Amino acid sequence: MLRIAVPNKGSLSQPATDMLAEAGYRQRRGRELVLPDPDNDVEFFFLRPRDIAVYVGSGTVDVGITGRDLLLDSGVEAVEHRPLGFARSTFRFAAPSGEVSSVEDIAGKRVATSYDVLVAGYLRERGIEAHVVHLDGAVESSVRLGIADVVADVVETGSTLRSAGLETFGEPILESEAVLIRSTTADTNNGLTVLDRRLQGVLVARGYVLVDYDVPADKLEDAVRVTPGFESPTVSPLHNGESYAVRSMVRTEATNRVMDELYEVGARAILVTSIHACRI
Numbered sequence: 001m002l003r004i005a006v007p008n009k010g011s012l013s014q015p016a017t018d019m020l021a022e023a024g025y026r027q028r029r030g031r032e033l034v035l036p037d038p039d040n041d042v043e044f045f046f047l048r049p050r051d052i053a054v055y056v057g058s059g060t061v062d063v064g065i066t067g068r069d070l071l072l073d074s075g076v077e078a079v080e081h082r083p084l085g086f087a088r089s090t091f092r093f094a095a096p097s098g099e100v101s102s103v104e105d106i107a108g109k110r111v112a113t114s115y116d117v118l119v120a121g122y123l124r125e126r127g128i129e130a131h132v133v134h135l136d137g138a139v140e141s142s143v144r145l146g147i148a149d150v151v152a153d154v155v156e157t158g159s160t161l162r163s164a165g166l167e168t169f170g171e172p173i174l175e176s177e178a179v180l181i182r183s184t185t186a187d188t189n190n191g192l193t194v195l196d197r198r199l200q201g202v203l204v205a206r207g208y209v210l211v212d213y214d215v216p217a218d219k220l221e222d223a224v225r226v227t228p229g230f231e232s233p234t235v236s237p238l239h240n241g242e243s244y245a246v247r248s249m250v251r252t253e254a255t256n257r258v259m260d261e262l263y264e265v266g267a268r269a270i271l272v273t274s275i276h277a278c279r280i
């Protein structure tokens, strides 16, 4: 039975649970710590997001959902198996507007963060000596409150930084998102292949739509160039003998651009349908 660690709190918790439900797994009803799902031959363990890499790294849990930033900060040698497309953020340095412009300027300063291993490693690799101050959260307040000169934290919209009067500087330390991780010793036959294929199915169902349209025979090649699909579009002759019906997968965000282009090349009856579930 595959043992799966799922975040019980924070930004990762609800989207991870939603994704697993979409993939057909049993959902927890209350605050259960452990949830068996015998129909799918898996068992869920609801754990603190920060601890998930530790459990997976030790091999006591086979796989887990966590953030790439949390995995790297744990220092644990677990494997990032698949990015999951939610909880996207960057991890960046920031300081009061105009005060620090490059990473080298951090030398000798105090850097507040919840991700000390990640930050200390990043600075060490660049030969920059600074004092890392560990905080559990609300890191952006540390400069105003006088315990740090610089912060290193998760940035999504940047509004928390702005409201604290801070500005990012330097290159992003990391691009992060939720990831499925596995232990280096995980047995890939132990249900992981099925879990992974199901999660991939959710990602594709979320990221693509099905587009159907009719197109005259002499415009078919132009239309198919607009909708090349995953492998190749399905083309069926219409009964009138002059046109074709085409079906293809299109990236969700490109839907309207693709419909406009199809219309321009002469396609009509263009229909878009969302994908409920799939296996690629």
Ligand SMILES: Nc1ncnc2c1ncn2[C@@H]1O[C@H](COP(=O)(O)OP(=O)(O)OP(=O)(O)O)[C@@H](O)[C@H]1O
Residues within 6 Å of the ligand: 009, 010, 011, 012, 049, 050, 066, 067, 068, 069, 070, 087, 088, 089, 137, 154, 155, 156, 176, 177
């Ligand atoms: N605003 C955000 N947008 C996207 N991802 C975020 C955001 N805040 C935190 N994360 C991600 O969530 C993970 C951290 O989860 P964790 O539960 O420790 O912190 P949290 O979501 O800030 O919750 P809390 O601080 O309320 O406990 C990291 O992978 C981080 O990149």
Ligand SMILES: O=P(O)(O)OC[C@H]1O[C@H](OP(=O)(O)OP(=O)(O)O)[C@H](O)[C@@H]1O
Residues within 6 Å of the ligand: 136, 137, 138, 139, 140, 153, 154, 155, 156, 157, 158, 159, 160, 161
């Ligand atoms: O760029 P933004 O969209 O503003 O999002 C980033 C903020 O969100 C998270 O904070 P959270 O609310 O989880 O509080 P915390 O700092 O106490 O973890 C993160 O730690 C940043 O502070």
Ligand SMILES: [Mg+2]
Residues within 6 Å of the ligand: 137
């Ligand atoms: Mg937080």
